[in-house]
Amino acid sequence: MGTQNPSAPPRAHVRVAGNKHPNRTPRTGGLQHDNTRHTTRFVVIGNHLAQHPELSLLAIGLGTHLQSLPKGAPADIKTLAARFPEGATRIAAALRELEAHGYLRRERVRTSSGRIVTRTISCNQPAAVRQRTEQPCRESTPSAPRKQPARKALPAVPRPAYSGPGLLQAATDLLADLRRHDSRLLLSADDTAHLAPGVAAWLEREVTPAAVRRALTADLPPEGLRRPAALLAHRLASQLPPPAPFRARTTAPPPVRHPLRNCDGCDRAFRAPTPTTHCRDCRTDLQEAA
Known part of the structure; x- marks a missing residue:
């Protein structure tokens, strides 16, 4: 068999890479580094x-x-x-x-x-x-809607004994006017409807609207009001004045009705006490004649 001059090498040659290649001369020029590690006053730059x-x-x-x-x-x-x-x-x-x-x-x-x-x-x-700015855009699944926390109920307010429409309307007008005295006391319609019976209870006890307004707006906290309606409800309940004192009705005596009699001078009927015998005109004439 012809094996004296084979065309394939007896073993595979390993490729020489990098600076180990026999025909490549090592690089002697270019940038060289003489570094010393920083310990203070340095910044890292990418x-x-x-x-x-x-x-x-x-x-x-x-x-x-x-x-x-x-x-x-x-x-x-x-x-x-x-x-x-x-x-x-x-x-x-x-x-x-x-x-x-x-x-x-x-x-x-x-x-x-x-x-x-x-x-x-x-x-x-x-x-x-x-x-970081593009990360929210990559989310394909929509986030679940955040559940709103339930609003805390307002404190209870006193109730009037007799709540007529005129009394409640006066209380509502007083509450709506509070924002003119302090802009922080701007109340919603629901808060006003909740507080109106409490103000009506004050008005029913003969407290003037000016006195109710002073009690609600005096000494407010300077740092602000988170829930002005809750503060007003607390004041209406805690500072409720006592009922007005009872005043007995004084009855006037019935008018005295003298009996009818005829005047001795003009024969005209008139009412007068028993000793009187002449009417007023005749008594005047008698006094002038005398």
Whole structure:
């Protein structure tokens, strides 16, 4: 058999890869690193920023500088232009690059004093921020509707002994007018209907509307009212005055009706006590004649 000059090698050759290839000379140039581990005053910068393929070198350097600043440090164009020699125009362009790629955000917020300021936010991982904002959109199953907590019932209020329509209407008008004295006492229609019998009980006990209003609006807590109707219901029940004192009705004596008699002078009928014999006109004439 012809086996002296076989066409296939007796064993497979192993490919030599990397710098071990016999025909490749080792690289002696290029960048070399002489690193020392940082223990203080350092910032971690991701390669996605340091080696970003689309950002300019100025934008990469400015993004690194912003991430190294402490919280609350000024980061406006005027401050950065005073810090670096590139000038306001180039720094503004670099900030726009960082903003376009998600490394920078600018928000306008209102302070507690009412002033509107611009807040600069440096983001070290824009991809993670995008994942957090897109996560709710990926949920296909709708979330179950949140069950509203049951509203706590208002405290009970006193009831009048005789609740006429006029008394309840006066109580309703008094409650609706409370918001003119304190804007926090704006009541709903249901709360007003619940409190009206309590106010009517006060009015039934001869308490004036002004006195009821003072009792409900005096010494309100300065920190605010979570449930003004509950506070009013508590005051109506706890500060209910006693009934008005009983006043016996004084009966006037019946009028005295004198008997009819005829005047001795003009013979006209008139009523007068027994000793009188002349009417009023005749008595006047007699007095003038005398």
